[in-house]
Amino acid sequence: MASAKKPNILWVFIKNVASPVFIISAIVLAVKQIPGVLDFLQWAFANAGTTGQVVIVVTTGVGLTYFAVVSMNRQERVAELKAERGMLEERLRLKEAELKQVEENNIRLAEEGVKEDIWRRDVLGAPRFLEKEERSARFIALLNLKGGVGKTTLAANLGVCLALMDRPLKVLLIDLDFQATLSNMSVEAAALLVAGQSGNTSSRLLDRTLARDDFAKLVLGINRVPTGRIIIADVALERVDFQTQARFFLEPKNDVRFLFRSLLHQREIADKFDVVLFDCPPRLTTSTVNALTSSDYVVIPTKLDERSFEAIPRTLSFINNLRTIAQPKIIGVVANEVQFWRRPKLIKAHQNGMARLKELVKASDPDLYVFEAMVELSTDVAFNKEKNLVPSADKGVRKALFEPVATELRTRIGK
Numbered sequence: 052m053a054s055a056k057k058p059n060i061l062w063v064f065i066k067n068v069a070s071p072v073f074i075i076s077a078i079v080l081a082v083k084q085i086p087g088v089l090d091f092l093q094w095a096f097a098n099a100g101t102t103g104q105v106v107i108v109v110t111t112g113v114g115l116t117y118f119a120v121v122s123m124n125r126q127e128r129v130a131e132l133k134a135e136r137g138m139l140e141e142r143l144r145l146k147e148a149e150l151k152q153v154e155e156n157n158i159r160l161a162e163e164g165v166k167e168d169i170w171r172r173d174v175l176g177a178p179r180f181l182e183k184e185e186r187s188a189r190f191i192a193l194l195n196l197k198g199g200v201g202k203t204t205l206a207a208n209l210g211v212c213l214a215l216m217d218r219p220l221k222v223l224l225i226d227l228d229f230q231a232t233l234s235n236m237s238v239e240a241a242a243l244l245v246a247g248q249s250g251n252t253s254s255r256l257l258d259r260t261l262a263r264d265d266f267a268k269l270v271l272g273i274n275r276v277p278t279g280r281i282i283i284a285d286v287a288l289e290r291v292d293f294q295t296q297a298r299f300f301l302e303p304k305n306d307v308r309f310l311f312r313s314l315l316h317q318r319e320i321a322d323k324f325d326v327v328l329f330d331c332p333p334r335l336t337t338s339t340v341n342a343l344t345s346s347d348y349v350v351i352p353t354k355l356d357e358r359s360f361e362a363i364p365r366t367l368s369f370i371n372n373l374r375t376i377a378q379p380k381i382i383g384v385v386a387n388e389v390q391f392w393r394r395p396k397l398i399k400a401h402q403n404g405m406a407r408l409k410e411l412v413k414a415s416d417p418d419l420y421v422f423e424a425m426v427e428l429s430t431d432v433a434f435n436k437e438k439n440l441v442p443s444a445d446k447g448v449r450k451a452l453f454e455p456v457a458t459e460l461r462t463r464i465g466k
């Protein structure tokens with residue numbers, strides 16, 4: 052670490068005493084050349100009397116000494132500040148190196164964690180999964196490891212449909228993607244800001260110490276949907292997801308796979324809602340694992356193209372790999388963004404797509420269901436009329452696009 056460097060006293064004397072004296076002398080000599088000035092000074096000095104002369108000489112001497120002392124102190128202070136800056140820069144360098152080390156460790160943890168498949172470690176003790184008969188809520192995860200297939204769209208619109216049907220259900224949406232698309236779609240901007248700033252977001256569900264009363268603070272209303280509630284996500288979730296996973300990697304006793312279950316499977320919470328929908332990210336995060344260990348059902352949305360189909364076996368084997376810790380029933384695959392030739396007839400490409408999907412699903416798991424109802428590709432979904440509003444809050448959109456799937460889902464979960 053840099054230490055304070057003492058200034059060279061000779062240099063300080065030359066710079067701060069000798070130079071000013073030299074400059075002042077030069078000025079005096081120059082002033083002397085002005086006609087009358089020297090005569091006036093001589094006259095003033097001669098007429099000042101002995102006391103006056105002593106005062107002039109002493110004042111000049113004291114002035115110069117004061118000036119020199121002040122200058123030297125200032126110089127020392129500057130040197131101290133420079134040393135302090137050096138010290139801070141050094142500390143910053145050390146912190147940056149530390150941070151780099153942490154990042155490298157994080158990458159190593161992630162790689163080794165995946166290799167070791169930490170999510171399948173033995174369970175040393177898990178909170179109880181409340182039987183369906185003991186609670187009113189049904190927990191459903193919307194999951195597909197492929198991005199952009201409609202998980203968020205379905206979570207939001209199916210949730211709103213179920214909350215606005217003739218026999219409305221009490222719905223809770225939980226946003227588990229740090230990109231917070233579901234949150235932005237469901238909650239007024241001002242309320243989002245307040246909840247985000249006070250940290251009342253879904254990353255708190257991964258906080259082991261979260262009390263039941265604090266859980267209530269996380270729950271916000273869905274814009275214009277009286278029986279709809281949501282727990283929003285924010286960017287902090289990415290870090291919290293990762294830190295929680297890393298902690299489990301380092302301390303296997305600190306099991307982080309059942310944190311949602313320990314909260315949501317308490318009767319006081321599970322009886323407040325009829326349906327809880329988890330909007331999962333297209334990734335294997337701590338939140339995704341937690342959603343699965345608390346869920347009764349999984350819904351897999353897909354588009355009807357080959358790229359989307361590729362993700363289905365991957366998603367199924369991801370869920371099946373976790374069977375030792377999570378046993379949700381895969382309640383079905385829902386086709387999204389379909390195009391009709393003339394209702395109910397699909398365009399040729401999507402007729403073929405649907406046949407191919409059924410084939411593929413059957414090959415992966417003969418018991419797996421493909422929903423009869425589908426969601427049509429529509430500009431009412433892609434371009435919200437209002438920014439912070441789920442499209443299904445509009446009755447026309449709801450009836451035309453999402454209610455058939457919502458009704459089928461409702462029948463299948465027996466609600």
Ligand SMILES: Nc1ncnc2c1ncn2[C@@H]1O[C@H](COP(=O)(O)OP(=O)(O)OP(=O)(O)O)[C@@H](O)[C@H]1O
Nearest residue numbers: 198199200201202203204333388427428429432433
């Ligand atoms: N039926 C539809 N009609 C028109 N656009 C749609 C439809 N479904 C989804 N989209 C659009 O496709 C995009 C992706 O949808 P969405 O965000 O629901 O997918 P996702 O699976 O949640 O994606 P991610 O994996 O990134 O979370 C969005 O812009 C959405 O508006």
Ligand SMILES: [Mg+2]
Nearest residue numbers: 202203228232
């Ligand atoms: Mg999404």
